[in-house]
Amino acid sequence: MEDGRYLTFALGKGRLAKKTLELFENIGITCEEMKDKDTRKLIFVNEKEKMRFFLAKGPDVPIYVEYGAADIGVVGADTILEENRKIYEVLNLGFGRCRMCVCGPKQASQALQRRELIRVATKYPRIAKDYFYNKKHQTVEIIKLNGSIELAPIVGLSEVIVDIVETGSTLRENGLEVLEEVCPLSARMVVNPVSMKMENERITKLITALKGQVS
Numbered sequence: 001m002e003d004g005r006y007l008t009f010a011l012g013k014g015r016l017a018k019k020t021l022e023l024f025e026n027i028g029i030t031c032e033e034m035k036d037k038d039t040r041k042l043i044f045v046n047e048k049e050k051m052r053f054f055l056a057k058g059p060d061v062p063i064y065v066e067y068g069a070a071d072i073g074v075v076g077a078d079t080i081l082e083e084n085r086k087i088y089e090v091l092n093l094g095f096g097r098c099r100m101c102v103c104g105p106k107q108a109s110q111a112l113q114r115r116e117l118i119r120v121a122t123k124y125p126r127i128a129k130d131y132f133y134n135k136k137h138q139t140v141e142i143i144k145l146n147g148s149i150e151l152a153p154i155v156g157l158s159e160v161i162v163d164i165v166e167t168g169s170t171l172r173e174n175g176l177e178v179l180e181e182v183c184p185l186s187a188r189m190v191v192n193p194v195s196m197k198m199e200n201e202r203i204t205k206l207i208t209a210l211k212g213q214v215s
């Protein structure tokens with residue numbers, strides 16, 4: 001390794017992290033320490049590659065990367081759009097595919113078509129606001145929730161929701177449906193702008209190797 005500096009990776013906890021580690025293994029980067037399910041360690045080191053990895057809650061990943069506490073992050077496009085941080089999105093990793101949608105009971109589609117002043121519940125207020133105000137030019141009231149968003153139209157908190165749809169089974173089981181599509185989503189690799197300059201060679205090499213796996 002030409003310089004002694006560690007490249008630090010922040011990975012979104014859960015399914016994305018597992019897939020990311022599989023992808024890294026395919027290009028010869030492993031982190032054995034991280035596979036131990038019982039460990040309470042928070043940061044894992046690959047001494048040979050001079051790399052460090054840690055897991056963080058999805059919305060925290062762009063924060064670590066913006067501040068340079070992590071050089072590189074892997075997180076969903078939904079979180080990148082919602083957090084709107086000063087980071088570079090360098091690669092679509094292709095996994096974790098799903099869609100950001102406006103959903104609700106079938107009858108809510110009329111209110112959407114008529115651009116009525118409706119209530120929209122969501123974990124993603126920035127994405128919802130951008131979609132309704134800037135794309136649809138519809139004034140709505142946005143209500144921020146933290147989970148189980150599908151409950152909102154069922155109990156009468158809102159007419160519709162803006163949420164992630166993967167298989168569609170949560171919607172189906174609750175009598176809701178996709179009314180409009182906001183955007184497609186998948187896992188992305190993000191980089192700190194200063195790291196991109198300072199560690200350009202290493203990071204570019206990594207992006208090129210990963211591109212070979214995802215295309």
Ligand code: PRP
Pocket residue numbers: 123146147148149150163164165166167168169170171
């Ligand atoms: C997400 C999303 C939907 C569900 C969609 O929720 O908010 O509720 O998955 O998946 P499906 O289309 O395959 O049913 P998550 O499980 O992350 O939990 P949350 O409700 O707490 O956000």
